[in-house]
């Protein structure tokens with residue numbers, strides 16, 4: 045800010061009583077009487093008694109209603125020159141422009157009162173002072189722009205252009221109202237500016253009126269815009285702001301009435317427009333004098349519209365009211381004084397207009413950029429710390445939400461697990477009830493058919509649902525009753541082998557061997573599902589034990605019966621109690637142990653992996669391994685270390701003492717838990733004589749009662765042996781495949797021995813031998829086969845299954861007969877001769893085919909077994925091998941859709957597979 049402006053501003057505020065409120069500077073200048081007025085002896089009624097007061101010195105009574113004294117900022121008398129008017133009434137305001145403050149100097153008064161005369165002097169003095177200021181302030185660079193216009197008959201005309209066409213007014217959002225295409229000259233120097241002023245004076249509309257020979261008929265606005273910037277110099281801030289302001293010199297047209305100026309025609313029209321603009325100016329001033337409330341009619345005239353920013357706004361304003369002291373103009377003089385009095389009430393709000401230059405703007409932006417770079421480079425600053433804290437809070441919230449999500453997911457998984465447990469529990473409960481109901485129903489029909497129960501159930505236990513060529517016409521799983529009926533409709537002499545529930549069909553096969561195509565039947569081998577066995581077991585059991593039906597329908601011969609105690613007899617009571625107790629125990633076992641839930645599966649896995657596996661004695665497991673209520677009873681006997689009912693320990697009536705046989709113990713027994721001392725490891729002699737009939741005189745030394753008692757007295761020891769036995773082999777196959785081949789050979793030899801000892805059907809032996817040839821995945825099949833046969837052998841050895849032994853022998857004999865007949869169909873004469881030679885059968889002997897059939901599976905060496913299996917497979921059409929065939933042994937652990945329930949043990953196996 046310039047020195048002059050700052051000093052003046054301070055003085056101005058001080059002069060205003062220390063307030064920042066600033067008002068329009070109003071001065072009154074009174075010209076001397078002109079020649080015409082003096083000619084008419086027009087008296088002078090007005091006088092300036094001091095520098096600020098104008099008084100009406102005439103004492104006419106009719107004028108008494110008007111004030112006689114008027115006080116203004118300045119009052120210049122007739123002898124006051126323009127220089128003084130400028131210095132004391134306009135200079136301060138006019139020179140504000142060099143300090144960046146807008147300024148306006150108005151000349152208001154009637155025609156020929158001296159407006160143009162006064163304004164011309166003030167403009168010139170201002171220009172001189174401005175240039176003088178510029179010269180004194182070389183530290184700043186000033187740029188001056190000059191424009192001039194007149195408003196004539198409400199048309200704006202450029203006074204610096206010879207083109208007299210009117211200019212349009214435009215409303216600019218930033219600059220306000222601007223005159224379109226107004227010439228703006230940049231004066232080179234003071235002299236140039238004077239020339240421009242002269243040009244404007246020449247261009248202005250001037251006409252002769254009755255009062256003024258050179259009356260200005262328009263409002264003239266001369267505008268000088270000054271932009272000043274501090275020059276860049278050593279030691280000074282080159283980025284100081286630019287000041288921009290304009291000063292207006294406004295020479296208004298005469299404010300007199302048209303009649304007073306004797307106007308007519310064009311002059312009258314001019315007067316109308318002049319009065320309009322002046323009337324609007326008066327209204328604006330009057331309104332501004334009363335405050336800035338309400339509407340200010342700036343836009344009612346082009347004069348007020350153009351001067352709006354300088355009227356009561358951001359501009360300092362000085363109004364010089366000119367008047368004639370002549371009495372003849374007293375009315376106009378009073379109006380002028382009235383206007384002046386109103387104008388001096390207007391408060392203005394002038395401000396320094398600071399314009400940021402491009403250079404200053406660049407400097408400012410550079411500083412801002414440096415600040416931001418500093419914040420980025422040093423995050424510890426205040427602003428960056430705020431952002432870091434915010435980010436840290438967000439991270440904390442995210443981690444908290446992640447923890448919550450994880451907890452919710454765990455809760456969800458736990459809920460799902462519990463739900464599955466509940467579902468399994470419900471299924472098990474239902475199955476347990478069904479099992480219990482069926483078992484109780486079966487027990488109610490036992491009635492002493494203990495031998496039959498033993499026979500059938502044990503057969504079921506070890507029956508692997510051998511091929512459906514045994515039962516191709518029976519859907520055991522769906523039509524158990526029908527199956528039973530067919531079973532019982534067999535001729536007595538065709539008693540069913542006890543190796544399979546579906547074994548009756550074997551007899552049908554044997555009966556119809558001449559007509560049926562066994563090869564086709566063999567293709568239809570399929571397994572019976574466990575659940576089907578479970579559901580049909582009670583029905584079969586019931587039917588087979590039913591005394592009423594059994595006497596008439598069951599194809600059991602007397603030999604098959606160990607006894608037939610009458611209902612209510614002691615034996616019946618024992619049996620019923622034993623069966624019921626076994627059911628109870630089994631139910632409890634199921635409830636307590638069987639938990640087919642994920643946790644159990646996991647525990648099974650862990651147990652197996654830790655080689656501490658003890659098979660869960662779930663009912664499902666037992667159903668798979670034993671599959672019969674007799675096994676439940678036996679389990680009960682073992683568990684409770686009770687002596688089995690006598691009826692089970694008694695030898696069959698009529699069974700010769702020599703029929704008792706002692707079955708050989710196997711490595712399996714020795715390895716597992718040395719089941720009992722009564723199970724000897726002595727090798728059993730062959731039970732069949734090569735090339736002859738089944739040797740009824742074979743040395744089958746069944747254990748004595750005492751020995752059997754000793755075995756059973758082992759109780760839990762025996763049970764443990766059943767549970768633990770052989771699992772090392774399974775683990776060996778699963779965990780150490782390299783050890784499996786050796787283990788397989790050992791297990792295979794063991795199974796062959798057991799087949800031989802238990803008179804297992806030749807077809808079963810053949811199928812099993814050919815199917816399970818060393819795949820580690822078959823370890824479970826091998827193990828279960830071992831367990832079943834071991835259990836059966838032990839049962840034989842306890843003397844509880846004498847009839848079963850005899851029945852099995854008969855079945856074996858009939859099976860050989862079937863094979864003999866198949867030899868006629870399946871083997872050509874040439875091949876038969878070759879076989880006779882190979883198997884040591886004389887070509888000239890009778891019943892050569894039967895002799896050959898009787899030699900099959902009579903030894904336990906692998907070569908003999910392999911040859912036997914090969915021939916039996918050919919005779920029965922069993923040539924296919926694969927997993928599907930393995931499934932007939934009911935040990936496939938792949939999910940089976942037809943199973944109505946899933947067994948935890950099986951699931952555990954499937955997980956291990």
Ligand SMILES: Nc1ncnc2c1ncn2[C@@H]1O[C@H](COP(=O)(O)OP(=O)(O)OP(=O)(O)O)[C@@H](O)[C@H]1O
Nearest residue numbers: 075076154155156157158159160161256259260298
């Ligand atoms: N203070 C003064 N001292 C001597 N002469 C003056 C003074 N004021 C005005 N005059 C003379 O009076 C005459 C009219 O003055 P001027 O033209 O300035 O009046 P005006 O108000 O501008 O009239 P109009 O409105 O008609 O233009 C001019 O000849 C001028 O020289």
